[in-house]
Amino acid sequence: MSEGKTFKIAVGPVHPALKEPVQLNCEIEGEQVKHVDIELSQVHRSIEWIGTRRNPVQVVFLAEKICGICNICHTLCFCEAVESIAGIEVPARAHYIRTIAAELERIHSHILWAGVAAHELGFDSVMHYTWKLREKVLDTTEYLTGNRIGKAIVTIGGTKRDIEEKQFGKIREACNYYRQNFSRLRDIFLKDPIIKARARDIGILRRDDALSLCAVGPTARASGVKKDVRQDEAYAAYPDLDVKAITPKELLGEIRGDVYDRIAVRLLEVLQSVELIEKCLKQMPEGKIAYESKLAKVLSDVKQLKGEAIGRHEAPRGEVFHYLKMVGEETPYSWKVRAPTYNNILSWIPMLKGAQIADIPIVAASIDPCMSCTNRAAIADGKELGNEKLHRLSVEKTRSLKKGPGSERGNCN
Amino acid sequence: MNELIIYQLASVPAIAALGIILGLLFKGIDRVLAARMQARIGPPIRQPFRDLRKLMIKENIVPKNAVRFVFNGMPLLAVAASITILLYVPIAGFLPLMQGYGDLILLLYLLLIPSLALVLGGFASASPYASIGAQREMVSMISYELPLAVAVASIAWLFSRAMPGIASFSLAAIAANPVWELVGPVGFIGLLALFLILLAVMPGEIGVIPFDTAEAETEIASGMLVEYSGRNLALFYLADAVKTVGFASILIAIFLPYGISGTLSLQGANAVAADALFFLLKLFIVVFIGRVLIRVAVPRLRITQVVKAYWGYATIAALCGLSLIALDAILLAGGC
Amino acid sequence: MTAMLRELLKQLFKRPFTNKFPSKRIPESVNGFLEKAEKGKAKINPAIPVPEGFRGRIEYYREKCIGCQLCTKVCPADAIVFLPKEKKVEYHLFRCSFCGQCVEICPVKALEFTKEFLLADYKKD
Incomplete structure (x- = not known):
């Protein structure tokens, strides 16, 4: 093969390895990746912009549409922010219901990811197998919330639906199902010699890299950073549940920060979620499920708020962060969403350096990227803009947002 | 003599049609079985026929920078070579049509041609993905040829030793004298190793997971085939289907040449029908193990791992098989 | 393996x-x-069968509607449009995201969930 001669291939924006549009410009020498450049912003839906033109009760469900898979986390963050501006106290039972929904979502997301990862390795049988296992959690979600994916259960000040005593049986059944299948999944993913050969020591993210790139979620934890919003700044029912950040050490005995470790962390987190749900069911207090059951009253309560707040949540992919500013109008003045992929995406660069072309799909998938949640801007004339000008524009925009109404408002680009 | 040639010429289209139908049928069976193993319903068995028809009526796009005649010619070459394989292989109990005109060595070369056609077509299509795919295909071709050649040479050596006087590379001769009867217990193990190696070469030869690095859908977007569409893609699809049957038939001719009519003491048309059905059963078993089972049960390897698997493990195993057969020959000779 | x-x-x-x-x-x-x-x-x-409380197609009972417009205020997808002349609303299924806020807020129960889920179609009718 040609020695020393590099050529470029573009992985994406439309490529079978990437389920969502993002472009990886790779410089290749032979089969080896020499350099990677990531081109983001291939899909921008201006959800924040739409959000600043609707009242908070509507935005709750707009937030749910930010991400199809982790829809609880965005809704939860937004509700937390609104609640802290309005000073609404959420009943304890609602906290537990929210936690159960969030953990069901984590199980669903991690198992879905496991299937995608297997597909990237060309192991479609495992993809079909894991997705078959995922059906159970989807059925449970449908049973509890009325739909398989879009849960629509979290609302401002509580939850929309109650989880009653008679429904516990089905949740416990699902928990047992995953408990029983955990060892099978572990055998398939961690004991298969070829998966091991494809995932071990591939896409290594060292601990200091993970820290300096601010990686979050399973990506950071697989590199040995014990970071978990549920543990560090517990919210909802998590303070009662004693969550511990999971690292691959518990299962494998060592931390290498490679793809294999990330698989192990996610598998362990499925088990952790099962345990958390079981604890929730055991400890669930009696009481109201929302501070106010009449939606019309909630609507009038959140209409003319003033103040700013944040909401944080440990989504399956890592920490989600929402910033909300209200200035006494019906609609939010500013709403900023930061999805976990935004932090994790730059870790592709150290992971992919020196890897082979064959490793690009699995390494890219290993951070569980979610592009449309991440993209917050669309650049029409990016080539002429340049880094400096872009930075200046961003600073100007932030300043104008800080000043509040009166200054130029709008085009949220 | 002239009549024979005419008869042979007339049989070529029949064999080609048989090869195509069998190839597509087994592709359909492959897809259904794979789907069932993955707990899916899967397509109907006739789906490959439909796919082929659909591809045939689709527009045939040639990229602007492609070398046109190579790009268009290679699919034809691939199909032609795959069908030619069938002319040299005993199928369904019938002797090969071109008996006496070529032997196992020729078959080894014929097996290479569809892959080479893919490589050239890939390079001609002027896409970086196709180039990577073509490079990978060349590397994996070199890798699986070695154990394959060792295995075939071992068989030929066994024949030349056990039955001096017959053309040792002639597939018809090999098929007429089952190899298992020529060896003692040690050689039996050696032959078993060779059989398993040929089964392991099969997925590489027909380009399925775990050795489909050259096409690797999730990595390089089906590599060499990335620019192909319409009729050209249909021809490659066909070549793949026919080659599967061809390679499986070679395996059967070498290792499983037994007919069933003798055991059931059938005669005439019944015997032919029984043998043909039995051949289909053998074909099914070989395709099931060499294609379906392997491709659903393992993930794709990296190209470096493909080389390691074939040059390392498979070649060592093939050499072990060869030495076991040699040892067996020495033991037998000593015993006599 | x-x-x-x-x-x-x-x-x-x-x-x-x-x-x-x-x-x-x-x-x-x-x-x-x-x-x-x-x-x-x-x-x-x-x-x-879908479970109890499934959020399927929303049924709009026109005669019950009093035209209070509450549903239009909570719909995140603008799937409900007010018709000022008739003092009724128009419900667009193809925009609906099935969040159920309109069903919850409607004071006269003019909007209701059904269990119908086979909704994808080529035509908007």
């Missing part, structure tokens, strides 16, 4: 896990297909 192989061979002899789509082929129109099936002309694979 062995763990997966065992699982695969086991699944080979089991019935597929997939739930069958109600019709064998995609029908030209869903309503037409359902009508046909009722008359016994087309075979319909029985649907897997």
Whole structure:
């Protein structure tokens, strides 16, 4: 093969390895990746912009549409922010219901990811197998919330639906199902010699890299950073549940920060979620499920708020962060969403350096990227803009947002 | 003599049609079985026929920078070579049509041609993905040829030793004298190793997971085939289907040449029908193990791992098989 | 490898896990297909029952509506449009995201969930 001669291939924006549009410009020498450049912003839906033109009760469900898979986390963050501006106290039972929904979502997301990862390795049988296992959690979600994916259960000040005593049986059944299948999944993913050969020591993210790139979620934890919003700044029912950040050490005995470790962390987190749900069911207090059951009253309560707040949540992919500013109008003045992929995406660069072309799909998938949640801007004339000008524009925009109404408002680009 | 040639010429289209139908049928069976193993319903068995028809009526796009005649010619070459394989292989109990005109060595070369056609077509299509795919295909071709050649040479050596006087590379001769009867217990193990190696070469030869690095859908977007569409893609699809049957038939001719009519003491048309059905059963078993089972049960390897698997493990195993057969020959000779 | 192989061979002899789509082929129109099936002309694979409280297509009872416009205020997708002349609303199924806020807020229960989920179609009718 040609020695020393590099050529470029573009992985994406439309490529079978990437389920969502993002472009990886790779410089290749032979089969080896020499350099990677990531081109983001291939899909921008201006959800924040739409959000600043609707009242908070509507935005709750707009937030749910930010991400199809982790829809609880965005809704939860937004509700937390609104609640802290309005000073609404959420009943304890609602906290537990929210936690159960969030953990069901984590199980669903991690198992879905496991299937995608297997597909990237060309192991479609495992993809079909894991997705078959995922059906159970989807059925449970449908049973509890009325739909398989879009849960629509979290609302401002509580939850929309109650989880009653008679429904516990089905949740416990699902928990047992995953408990029983955990060892099978572990055998398939961690004991298969070829998966091991494809995932071990591939896409290594060292601990200091993970820290300096601010990686979050399973990506950071697989590199040995014990970071978990549920543990560090517990919210909802998590303070009662004693969550511990999971690292691959518990299962494998060592931390290498490679793809294999990330698989192990996610598998362990499925088990952790099962345990958390079981604890929730055991400890669930009696009481109201929302501070106010009449939606019309909630609507009038959140209409003319003033103040700013944040909401944080440990989504399956890592920490989600929402910033909300209200200035006494019906609609939010500013709403900023930061999805976990935004932090994790730059870790592709150290992971992919020196890897082979064959490793690009699995390494890219290993951070569980979610592009449309991440993209917050669309650049029409990016080539002429340049880094400096872009930075200046961003600073100007932030300043104008800080000043509040009166200054130029709008085009949220 | 002239009549024979005419008869042979007339049989070529029949064999080609048989090869195509069998190839597509087994592709359909492959897809259904794979789907069932993955707990899916899967397509109907006739789906490959439909796919082929659909591809045939689709527009045939040639990229602007492609070398046109190579790009268009290679699919034809691939199909032609795959069908030619069938002319040299005993199928369904019938002797090969071109008996006496070529032997196992020729078959080894014929097996290479569809892959080479893919490589050239890939390079001609002027896409970086196709180039990577073509490079990978060349590397994996070199890798699986070695154990394959060792295995075939071992068989030929066994024949030349056990039955001096017959053309040792002639597939018809090999098929007429089952190899298992020529060896003692040690050689039996050696032959078993060779059989398993040929089964392991099969997925590489027909380009399925775990050795489909050259096409690797999730990595390089089906590599060499990335620019192909319409009729050209249909021809490659066909070549793949026919080659599967061809390679499986070679395996059967070498290792499983037994007919069933003798055991059931059938005669005439019944015997032919029984043998043909039995051949289909053998074909099914070989395709099931060499294609379906392997491709659903393992993930794709990296190209470096493909080389390691074939040059390392498979070649060592093939050499072990060869030495076991040699040892067996020495033991037998000593015993006599 | 062995763990997966065992699982695969086991699944080979089991019935597929997939739930069958109600019709064998995609029908030209869903309503037409359902009508046909009722008359016994087309075979319909029985649907897997949906649980209690399923959020399916929203039914709008026009005569009950009092035109208070509360639903238009909570709909995140602008799927409900107020018709000022008739003092009624118009519900657009193809924009609906099935969040259920309109059902919750409606003071006269003019909007209601049904269990219908076979909603994808080629035409907006």
